[in-house]
Amino acid sequence: MTTCLALAFGGIAQVQAMPIEEREKLDLSDYSVTDPDASYFDIQERMELLQETNNSLLMQHREELAKYAPSCRQRLNIPTITEKMRIPGFYPTPDDWKLATEPLFKFEDTVSELAGAYVASGNEYYAECLVQFLDKWAQDDALLDFHYHWKEPQAWFSLESMIFAAGMAYSVVRPHAEGLGEEKGRVEDWLNELASVHMEIEGAESSCCNNHFYRRALYASMIGVLTEDDDMFRFGVSAIHSALHDMTEEGAFPMEMERGRRATHYQNYALLYLIPIMEITHRQGYEVYEMEVNGGTMHDAVDFAMDILEDPSVLGDLAPREQYTGFLKDDQYFAWMEMYRARFGESRFDDFLASMRPIYNRGAGGYATLYFMDPDVQQHLVIDEEEKRRTRAFEGLSRN
Incomplete structure (x- = not known):
């Protein structure tokens, strides 16, 4: 049994996570890949909506x-990372971390921008370029060679989001980049190998079972679908x-509550990966949002996240009420809300999301507002996307 000591407001509470051995014994044989071309949203349907919409926010976005779409030639000139990847920790050496992670973030932005440019423009040039x-x-x-030690896991963490x-x-873009069968075959083999090599490391202490496990599960569910690898897909599930x-x-995730003053941030952070996994799995035909374990569903986790965002006293004895709120200024952490709101019409999110849009997360969801926002929800224009991007300088998911 994986046991963690969670520092709670009222004292020390034992947190017992599902042990890896038990997780590996889950009977998930009912889950298999049914549609390798199904992304985490309906691409064709969304592109048609974007061409017809008169929603000013979506039109501007x-x-x-489309206007500032990346140059394919410039992106193809970005050097690949083939040397052993070693990343210093964010908290002890933030300047060194920023320098080391810049090329990693450039990779993530490049792939997300090319996918977004394709959806926005409908130009297959961007799909083929990606x-x-x-x-x-x-x-x-x-990316296949990276340093890992349980005391120095940052390269392993960083690779997750890549x-x-x-x-x-x-x-x-996979279904729409026609005539590139050989290239797509190599890409899919590489993605599967990269995921497999990374997944071999279970992670020490909480990384085996907390939000970092959810991050690994996110790439596993998506790449499992793309490569028709049922075992990898089931790891995601x-x-x-x-x-x-x-x-x-x-509805609290105990291993995220143990972060003390950052408990609210990490409850939200866990959903940033769990909700996309739910979307990917749902797109394969499974009603996972109604899945219950001990009477609880993911809706309970969502409700708890919103409750503590609105009123930290709801945390009770789980964590201090004086919570870190810096993440509330960064839209990338709320891509999951666009997805959940789109599926369930949760109006409780509307005022919060209105101040954040357009939401962009370079890894876990890409251009979430462009891909998911209901055109009837919000009409007013937003600040320039390039301006928003500049304000995010070096803010990244990989630090966590």
């Missing part, structure tokens, strides 16, 4: 992405079971 970009990395066996950024972006198993009656 679409036009900005395949060619990833094929270059595949041919160079990029893999799901590539997988989710590629899923957007296992994160839903694990999260629901660990969840309290209130």
Whole structure:
């Protein structure tokens, strides 16, 4: 049994997560890949909506992405990462971390921007460019060599987001990049190998079972679909079971609550990966949103996240009420809300999302507002996307 000591407001509470051995014994044989061309949203339907919409926010966002679309030649000139990847920790050496992660973030932004440019413009040039970009990395066996030690896991952490950024972006263009069968074959083989090598490391202490497990499960579910690898897909689905198993009656994820003053941030952060996994699995035909473990569903986790965002006193004895709120200024952390709101029409999110849009997460969801927002929800224009991007300088998911 994986046991963690969670520092709670009222004292020390034992947190018992689903052990890896139990997780591996879950019978998930009912889950298999049914449609390898299904991304995490309906691409064709969304592109048609974007061309017809008169929603001013979506129109501006679409036009900005098409207008400032990346140059394929410039993106193909970005050097691949083939040397052993070693990343210093964010908290002890933030300046060194920023320098080391810049090329990693450039990769994530590149794949997400090319996918977004395709959806915004409908121009297959960007779909083909994304395949060619990833094929270059595949041919160079990029990212397969990275340093890992349980005391120095940052390269392993950083690679997580690179893999799901590539997988989710590629899923957007895969069915539409015709005539590139050989290139797509190499890309898919590389993505599967990269995911398999990374998954061999279970992670020490909480990384085996907390939000970092959900991050691994996100790339596993997406790449499992893309490569028709049922075992990998099921690894992704296992994160839903694990999260629901660990969840309290209130809907809290105990291993995220142990972060103390950052408990609210990490409850939200866990959903940033779990909800896309739910979307990917749902697109394969499974009603995972209604999945119950010990009477709890993912809706309970969502409700608890919103409750503590609105009123930290709801945390009770789980964590201090004086919560870190810096993440509330960064839209990338709320891509999951666009997805959930689109599926369930949860109006409770509307005021919060209105101040954040357009929401962009370079890995876990890409251009979430462009891909998911209901045109009837919000009409007013937003600040320039390039301006928003500049304000995010070096803010990244990989630090966590």
